Every structure is written in structure tokens, then in C-alpha cells.
Amino acid sequence: MMRQENHGDQEADLHASQDDMESLVLDEPPSSNGQSSPSASTSVDRHSATATPATSSQGFNSILEPPSYADAIFTSFDSSSSNGHDCPKPSSYQSESPTRSEFLKIWVTDPQKELELSNSLVPGGTSYYTYLITTRTNMPEYGGPGSEFTVRRRFKDVVTLADRLSESFRGFFIPIRPDKSVVDSQVMQIEQFVELRRVALAKYLNKLAVHPTIKKSEELRLFLVVKGKLPLTRSVDMASRMLDGAVRLPRQLTGEATAVTDVNEAAQPAKGGRDLLRIFRELKQSVVNDWGGVKPTAVEDDKEFLERKEKVAEFEQQLSNLSQQAESLVKAQQDMGETMGELGLAFVKLTKLETEGAMFESQTIRANDMKNVATASVKASRLYRELNSQTVKHLDKLHEYLGVMLAVNSAFSDRSSALLTVQTLSSELVSLQSRIEKLEAAASKIFGGDRSRMRKIEELKETLKISEDAKSCAVREYERIKENNRSELERLDRERHEDFMGMLRGFVLNQAGYAEKMANAWEKLAEETGGYVKDGS
Amino acid sequence: MLTTQSSISGSSQSPRSPSSQPYLSVSVTDPVKLGNGVQAYISYRVITKTNFPEYQGPEKIVIRRYNDFVWLQDRLFEKYKGIFIPPLPEKSTVEKFRFSAEFIEMRRQALDVFVNRIASHHELQQSEDLRTFLQADEETMERLRFHETGIFKKPADWMQIFKDVQSKVSDVVLGKEKPVEESNPEYEKLKHYIFELENHLAEAQKHAYRLVKRHRELGQSLADFGKAAKLLGTCEGNALGKAFTELGVKSETLSIKLQKEAEQLLMNFEEPLKDYVRAVQSIKATIAERANAFRQQCELAETIKLKEINLDKLMLTRSDRVGEAEHEYKELKAEGEEATRRFETIVRLMSEEIVRFQEQKTRDMGVAFHEFAKGQARLANSIADAWRSLLPKLESCSPV
Numbered sequence: 001m002m003r004q005e006n007h008g009d010q011e012a013d014l015h016a017s018q019d020d021m022e023s024l025v026l027d028e029p030p031s032s033n034g035q036s037s038p039s040a041s042t043s044v045d046r047h048s049a050t051a052t053p054a055t056s057s058q059g060f061n062s063i064l065e066p067p068s069y070a071d072a073i074f075t076s077f078d079s080s081s082s083n084g085h086d087c088p089k090p091s092s093y094q095s096e097s098p099t100r101s102e103f104l105k106i107w108v109t110d111p112q113k114e115l116e117l118s119n120s121l122v123p124g125g126t127s128y129y130t131y132l133i134t135t136r137t138n139m140p141e142y143g144g145p146g147s148e149f150t151v152r153r154r155f156k157d158v159v160t161l162a163d164r165l166s167e168s169f170r171g172f173f174i175p176i177r178p179d180k181s182v183v184d185s186q187v188m189q190i191e192q193f194v195e196l197r198r199v200a201l202a203k204y205l206n207k208l209a210v211h212p213t214i215k216k217s218e219e220l221r222l223f224l225v226v227k228g229k230l231p232l233t234r235s236v237d238m239a240s241r242m243l244d245g246a247v248r249l250p251r252q253l254t255g256e257a258t259a260v261t262d263v264n265e266a267a268q269p270a271k272g273g274r275d276l277l278r279i280f281r282e283l284k285q286s287v288v289n290d291w292g293g294v295k296p297t298a299v300e301d302d303k304e305f306l307e308r309k310e311k312v313a314e315f316e317q318q319l320s321n322l323s324q325q326a327e328s329l330v331k332a333q334q335d336m337g338e339t340m341g342e343l344g345l346a347f348v349k350l351t352k353l354e355t356e357g358a359m360f361e362s363q364t365i366r367a368n369d370m371k372n373v374a375t376a377s378v379k380a381s382r383l384y385r386e387l388n389s390q391t392v393k394h395l396d397k398l399h400e401y402l403g404v405m406l407a408v409n410s411a412f413s414d415r416s417s418a419l420l421t422v423q424t425l426s427s428e429l430v431s432l433q434s435r436i437e438k439l440e441a442a443a444s445k446i447f448g449g450d451r452s453r454m455r456k457i458e459e460l461k462e463t464l465k466i467s468e469d470a471k472s473c474a475v476r477e478y479e480r481i482k483e484n485n486r487s488e489l490e491r492l493d494r495e496r497h498e499d500f501m502g503m504l505r506g507f508v509l510n511q512a513g514y515a516e517k518m519a520n521a522w523e524k525l526a527e528e529t530g531g532y533v534k535d536g537s
Numbered sequence: 538m539l540t541t542q543s544s545i546s547g548s549s550q551s552p553r554s555p556s557s558q559p560y561l562s563v564s565v566t567d568p569v570k571l572g573n574g575v576q577a578y579i580s581y582r583v584i585t586k587t588n589f590p591e592y593q594g595p596e597k598i599v600i601r602r603y604n605d606f607v608w609l610q611d612r613l614f615e616k617y618k619g620i621f622i623p624p625l626p627e628k629s630t631v632e633k634f635r636f637s638a639e640f641i642e643m644r645r646q647a648l649d650v651f652v653n654r655i656a657s658h659h660e661l662q663q664s665e666d667l668r669t670f671l672q673a674d675e676e677t678m679e680r681l682r683f684h685e686t687g688i689f690k691k692p693a694d695w696m697q698i699f700k701d702v703q704s705k706v707s708d709v710v711l712g713k714e715k716p717v718e719e720s721n722p723e724y725e726k727l728k729h730y731i732f733e734l735e736n737h738l739a740e741a742q743k744h745a746y747r748l749v750k751r752h753r754e755l756g757q758s759l760a761d762f763g764k765a766a767k768l769l770g771t772c773e774g775n776a777l778g779k780a781f782t783e784l785g786v787k788s789e790t791l792s793i794k795l796q797k798e799a800e801q802l803l804m805n806f807e808e809p810l811k812d813y814v815r816a817v818q819s820i821k822a823t824i825a826e827r828a829n830a831f832r833q834q835c836e837l838a839e840t841i842k843l844k845e846i847n848l849d850k851l852m853l854t855r856s857d858r859v860g861e862a863e864h865e866y867k868e869l870k871a872e873g874e875e876a877t878r879r880f881e882t883i884v885r886l887m888s889e890e891i892v893r894f895q896e897q898k899t900r901d902m903g904v905a906f907h908e909f910a911k912g913q914a915r916l917a918n919s920i921a922d923a924w925r926s927l928l929p930k931l932e933s934c935s936p937v
């Protein structure tokens with residue numbers, strides 16, 4: 001029911017600014033109901049690697065029937081009716097895993113400025129920010145239920161963690177770490193930047209924490225648990241000089257006599273700066289591949305994979321497109337809400353004018369009508385704003401998956417580079433073989449043999465053995481990455497299906513619910529103005 | 538649609554048959570573009586149905602253009618001071634917009650309302666100029682129009698009148714003239730109210746217009762969103778793909794509904810508000826007229842006083858100019874009485890008009906608000922229905 005307004009209220013109304021619209025007197029507060037249907041979207045906490053979503057949830061069936069979803073929506077989405085959770089609410093279609101669900105939750109708080117130790121050239125030193133990383137978990141690797149850890153880390157540490165993970169988990173869809181971007185003081189204050197970074201770090205770490213494989217990684221555990229200096233080095237390979245890096249290849253490839261290499265190192269991807277020679281080799285190989293010259297022994301003939309890759313690219317493009325349109329949609333909804341509100345305020349002013357010193361009864365009647373219009377408009381405006389903030393939360397999933405696509409592409413290129421390594425080594429083997437054969441052929445023509453040539457043949461045969469081993473390693477690595485790709489693609493399909501279905505349901509429910517609420521407000525106004533009938537209608 | 542008063546004039550409760558009851562109803566229809574290039578204009582068919590004895594016959598059809606309506610308004614404004622002459626839609630300055638279907642229809646409606654308001658006003662409907670407008674052939678009309686509103690004389694321009702009022706004010710400020718204004722507190726209140734009302738209404742109308750735009754924008758973005766969702770759906774395939782496709786289809790459907798509602802909003806809510814603003818501006822013109830009449834009356838009263846003093850002086854001195862002076866004095870007195878009568882007529886008419894105006898506007902706005910509410914409710918319900926219908930499909934989709 002409309003509350004009777006006195007002049008005092010109207011006074012307040014008149015001076016209400018856009019922000020103050022919240023305090024305008026409106027009719028009934030959002031109704032609450034007994035249903036506690038859980039949130040239909042928001043981030044899904046994947047508790048186990050084998051999560052299978054339920055096909056329907058108890059919450060939805062009960063709100064499918066009319067009259068309205070609005071009530072159900074408000075208990076789930078209304079931020080004012082929070083239960084004090086700061087954890088993401090569990091998805092309603094999340095099923096229980098056979099074992100008790102593992103969780104690993106991370107908070108990033110309390111940014112502090114610290115001074116760099118004075119080994120820099122800049123007098124007075126530079127500063128950086130550290131963040132308090134708090135972890136709570138029940139995972140056995142971390143000490144079982146009730147485990148809690150607190151450490152301080154800086155952004156450089158996060159970069160190190162990310163680099164190490166990308167080395168150890170080639171082929172996996174590893175969440176992309178936040179940007180290194182430097183803040184431009186023209187654009188943003190340092191405090192804003194630090195806050196944005198803090199939020200981004202929390203998101204990133206929690207994404208790592210729900211990845212079924214990475215959450216169990218030693219790298220992550222060290223990052224989260226070990227106090228003081230981060231016990232992770234910047235990179236696995238110790239050599240940072242070009243020459244040292246070249247050590248990792250069979251020496252004949254570099255034409256130098258050096259110590260025996262670790263074949264496993266050979267299987268690792270070539271890194272910039274340190275493995276320039278190797279990179280040149282592999283580049284040459286990839287060119288050879290492209291020009292269809294020598295047919296490499298291991299060709300990417302996994303058609304299914306190539307098709308999949310194309311589909312992923314297509315998907316990424318459409319996703320990006322939809323994400324953009326989602327942004328426009330959100331903006332349009334926001335504008336609608338704003339304008340509706342401004343319209344309402346204009347009518348509030350008119351109401352006041354017609355009321356003050358009204359000279360005719362028709363004015364008083366009109367003032368009342370205008371007040372009703374103002375009320376409905378302001379209410380609709382508020383509903384649009386709420387609708388929009390929910391819409392943003394839902395459609396944000398689209399943006400999130402654009403990030404996932406980056407991880408996917410990265411994993412695919414892990415596979416490509418592993419294949420390239422295999423192909424490079426294969427080519428080298430082939431050329432070694434032919435050199436040996438040539439030498440042996442030449443040697444057999446001379447009875448007794450050429451001492452130096454025999455020695456050469458022996459050396460080459462040794463190198464061949466090493467290269468063969470290296471190639472086996474590389475092939476094993478390649479197969480491993482292939483398998484990672486495959487299982488991750490499966491996981492992606494499952495999770496994407498879950499996530500997007502949830503997003504769609506949430507989005508649609510939201511729209512329906514708020515539309516109903518708005519319809520109610522407008523129907524009320526239609527009733528209030530029901531006495532006026534259009535001529536001829 | 539803008540509302541008008543009942544088109545039956547005079548007593549409306551009589552149970553007599555329609556043919557014996559006086560009526561005058563007009564419709565402005567059939568806009569047609571004539572001429573070429575810069576010279577192009579729209580002509581309208583004006584159909585009059587009446588049983589007024591002064592009219593040539595029961596039905597008459599003429600062709601009129603916008604400037605003819607302006608002529609009529611000018612004439613009425615001149616002759617019927619004190620009455621709030623119904624407002625006309627603005628002359629459009631934007632070339633491209635001038636011939637859009639939307640604009641043409643809105644203008645046609647506004648012109649229709651304009652004429653009907655005149656036809657249903659108990660005094661204005663008696664106007665000879667109205668009869669001319671409704672019946673004269675095109676050549677006569679053109680002659681009259683050109684004579685009155687040709688390049689030698691500007692068409693009645695509310696702004697011109699305001700400028701006169703404003704210049705009067707600045708004259709006072711600069712000390713050129715002492716203010717000659719009524720000292721009528723209630724009238725002051727009314728003036729203040731009218732000026733405030735125009736400001737507030739203009740603001741409301743501005744936001745109403747923006748709201749129309751927002752509807753169109755939201756419609757467009759829903760269409761784009763829907764298209765993108767459909768593309769993603771095709772790319773996804775399987776159950777999830779279907780879900781996206783359905784979402785896309787629904788979005789596109791709703792986009793169309795939003796565009797439709799934008800149209801309704803423009804016609805049934807924004808236009809009435811605009812009409813209200815124009816009506817208030819018309820009142821401001823009448824206020825200016827009243828101020829003029831008052832000033833004239835005062836000036837004459839001053840002059841008469843001086844003449845009286847002068848006459849007395851002459852009579853005392855037995856001057857031979859007494860006769861002349863007496864004659865002038867009598868003339869001036871007659872003029873003064875005339876001026877007073879004019880002024881008092883305006884005052885009387887205005888007080889009647891203002892009552893009518895308030896009642897009319899409450900009705901007009903009531904209808905506009907009702908249409909607004911109905912339209913928004915209709916839209917919101919379609920949106921809720923559309924999304925609701927999608928839910929079962931989303932439920933039934935099982936994972937890959």
C-alpha cells in the first residue's frame with residue numbers, strides 16, 4: 001500500500017540526488033520467503049576432479065511454477081540477505097564426490113609497502129608491495145583438515161610460481177596469471193592499482209586451487225606454506241649463458257667436445273637466451289616441416305586433434321564476440337535504469353510544484369498521479385540497477401572463459417613445441433645415421449681402415465646412442481603432453497558445460513524475476529490511473 | 538494519442554438526436570509529400586463535418602500545409618486575447634528528420650489535435666478565421682497565408698513575444714522605464730507557477746525522450762547479443778549449443794518487442810508531455826499579452842490624467858483651445874475605457890481558461906500516465922514470459 005506522504009517526505013524527495021534515490025519512500029520492501037534455493041551461478045567450486053553435475057536441482061523445480069521467481073531470486077541473489085559467506089556459494093548442481101570434498105581456499109589481504117634491499121643502483125632503493133596470503137584447507141598434502149597457513153609474498157614470487165607451473169605442467173590448461181603491467185600514475189593511483197592487483201591475485205590463486213592437478217602441486221604448496229623467501233628458483237635450468245645452454249644438446253650438434261648431457265634436459269623446451277642454438281635448430285626444423293622437405297618421422301597426424309584445435313579457435317572467436325555483446329547489453333540496461341530514475345525525479349519535482357499552493361482540485365489530483373508515476377519509475381530504476389549487477393555476475397563467466405582459452409592455447413603450443421623437439425631430434429638422428437654410413441662405406445674401401453676415421457665413427461656412434469635416448473625422452477614427453485591435453489579437454493568440456501548452463505539458467509531466471517517485479521510496479525500504476533480512458537478506446 | 542475534449546460543443550447532456558445537436562468535428566489526415574528538394578513540404582487533407590449554420594455545408598475537404606495552421610494560430614492569437622490558444626508542433630529544422638515517417642505521423646496527430654481543440658472551444662469555434670481555414674480554396678488560403686506570414690512578416694513566434702517581455706524587464710533594470718505591473722498577489726503566484734511548470738515539464742519531457750532512446754538501445758543490444766549467442770550455439774553443438782541458440786532466439790524476439798514499445802512510448806507518453814510544454818508556452822504568451830494590455834491601460838490612464846489637468850488649466854484661462862482639448866480629452870477617455878475593457882476581458886477570460894486548462898491537463902496526463910503504465914507492464918510481462926518459457930528447455934539439457 002502506498003504510504004501517505006506528508007510534506008516532509010516530499011521535501012526530502014525533492015532534494016534527493018541520484019544516489020539518494022535509495023532513501024526515497026517506496027512501497028513494500030522486497031519480499032522474503034522461506035525458500036533457500038542456493039545461487040544458481042556464481043563461481044563453481046570444484047571440489048574434486050571427478051565432479052559430475054546433477055541433472056536437476058531441488059531449488060529450481062520449486063520455482064518453475066508461477067507466480068514468480070522474483071521471491072526465489074531475491075533470497076539467492078540479494079546481497080543484503082547474505083548469510084555472511086565470503087566463500088563462493090556451492091553450485092546447486094554440484095554433486096557430492098565419493099570422498100569428502102577437498103577444498104583449498106586462499107585469501108589475499110593487507111598490502112604492505114616494503115623497501116628493496118640496497119643492492120640496486122638507485123640511491124635510497126626502490127619499493128615494492130607484499131601481500132598477506134592466507135590459506136585454509138583440508139587437503140592431506142597440506143596437513144589434513146583444519147590446516148591454515150599465512151605467508152607474505154610479492155608479485156615477483158607469483159610470476160616465479162606461474163613460470164614454474166608452466167614448466168612442470170606442460171599440456172595442462174594452467175590459469176593465466178595476472179598482468180605484470182606497470183601503473184601509469186596519470187591513469188590510476190597506486191592504491192587503486194594495488195587493490196586491483198590484490199583482487200586479481202586472489203582470483204588467480206583460487207583458480208589454481210581448484211584445478212584438480214595443480215592444486216596438488218608442490219610448487220603451489222611451497223608458495224602457500226613456506227614462510228620467508230620463496231623456495232622456488234626462477235627456472236629449472238641453471239645455465240643462463242648461451243654456451244651453457246647449448247651444453248644440453250649432444251655435442252656433435254654444436255661441434256664441440258663437452259660433457260655428457262642429461263637427456264631429460266634435452267627433452268625440455270628450448271628457452272630464450274639460453275638455448276639460442278637449439279632454438280635455431282628447431283626453427284630450421286619447423287621451416288623444413290612447413291616446406292615439406294624431409295618428411296619428419298613424427299608428424300602431427302592426429303587429425304582429431306587438429307580438428308579439435310580448429311573448433312577451439314572458432315569457439316574462442318564466438319565467445320569473444322558474445323562477451324563483447326554482453327558488455328553492451330549491460331551498458332544498455334544500466335542506461336535504462338539511470339534514465340528511468342531521472343524521469344522519476346523529474347516527476348517528484350512536478351508533484352511538489354503542483355502540491356504547493358494548489359489553486360484547483362484538478363491540480364491536487366494530478367499531483368497524486370504524478371507521485372504515483374514517480375514512485376513506479378524510481379522503483380523500476382532501482383530494479384534495473386539490481387538486475388544489472390546480477391547480470392554482470394552471470395555474464396562474467398563469459399569473460400572468465402576467454403581467460404581459460406588463453407590457457408588452452410598455451411597448452412596446445414606446449415604440445416606443438418614438444419612435437420617440434422621430437423622432430424628436430426629425429427632429423428638429427430637421420431643425419432647422424434647417414435654420416436656414419438658414409439664414413440663406414442668409405443672406411444671399408446681401405447683395408448685396415450683409417451685410424452682417425454675409425455675413431456670418428458666410434459664417436460658418432462656414441463653420439464647416436466645419446467641422441468636416440470634423447471629422442472625417446474622427447475617422445476615420452478610429447479606423449480605425456482598429448483595425454484594432458486586430452487584429459488584437460490575432457491575436463492574443459494565438462495566444466496564448460498556445467499558453468500555455461502549455470503550461467504544461462506542464472507541469467508534467464510534473473511531476467512524473468514526482475515521483469516515480473518517491474519510488471520507488478522507498472523500494473524499498480526496502471527490501476528492507479530485506471531480512471532483515465534483514452535478517447536475512442 | 539493526444540486527448541481532446543468532447544467534440545460535441547454546447548450542452549452535452551441533451552437526449553436529442555445527433556443531427557439536431559450542434560457539432561463541429563475535424564480530422565487532419567493523409568499526409569503527402571509535395572514539391573522537390575528544398576521546396577518540398579507535406580500537405581494534409583483536412584475534413585470538416587459540421588451542422589453549424591455559418592458553414593457552407595455538412596462536409597468539406599480542403600488541402601492544407603503546416604504554414605496554414607500557423608496562419609490560423611496567429612489570427613486567433615490576435616483576435617482572442619486572453620484565451621490560451623492551442624499550441625502547434627514545432628517547425629522542424631533538421632532536414633533529414635523532416636520527412637521521416639515517424640515525424641510526419643507525430644506532426645499529423647498534433648495538427649489534428651490542434652484543430653479539434655479549437656473546434657471544441659466554445660469561443661474559438663465561432664471564429665471566422667477558423668471557417669476560412671476549414672473551407673477556403675487553396676488559392677485563397679495561399680494568398681492569405683503569404684500576406685500574413687510571408688517574407689515581410691514573421692509568423693507568430695512565441696519567442697518573439699517572450700523577447701518583448703524580456704526586453705521590457707531589461708529596460709526596467711537599466712532604469713529606462715518604471716515597472717508597470719499588476720499588483721495582484723494571486724496573479725503573481727500564477728505567473729510564478731507557470732514559469733516553474735514549464736521548466737519542470739521540459740525536464741520531464743527530456744527524460745521521457747531519452748527513455749524512448751534507451752528502449753531502442755536496449756532492443757538493439759539484445760538483438761546483437763542474441764545473434765552472437767546463436768553463433769556460439771552453432772559452434773558449441775550438443776545440448777549446450779542448443780541452449781545458447783534458444784537464448785539467442787528469445788533475445789531477438791524481445792528486441793523487437795522493445796522497439797515496438799519505444800514507438801508506443803514516444804506517441805503516448807513523450808508526445809503528450811511535449812504537448813503539455815507547448816500549452817504552457819502558449820499561456821506564457823497570453824501572460825505577455827495581459828502585461829501589454831495592462832501597460833497600455835496604465836499609460837492611457839496617465840495620459841488622460843495629464844490631459845485633464847491641462848484641460849482644467851485651459852478652462853481657467855478661457856483659452857480658445859479648450860474645444861480642441863475637450864475633444865481630444867473625450868477621445869482619450871473613450872480609448873482609455875476601451876483599453877480597460879480589453880484588459881478586463883483578458884483577466885476574465887484567463888481565469889476561466891486556467892480552470893479549463895488545469896482540468897484538461899489532469900485528464901490528458903492521466904491518460905498518458907495510464908498508457909505509459911500499460912505499455913511498460915505489457916513489455917515487462919512479455920519479457921518475463923519469454924524468459925520463463927526458456928527455463929524448462931534449460932532444465933532438460935543434460936551434460937555432454
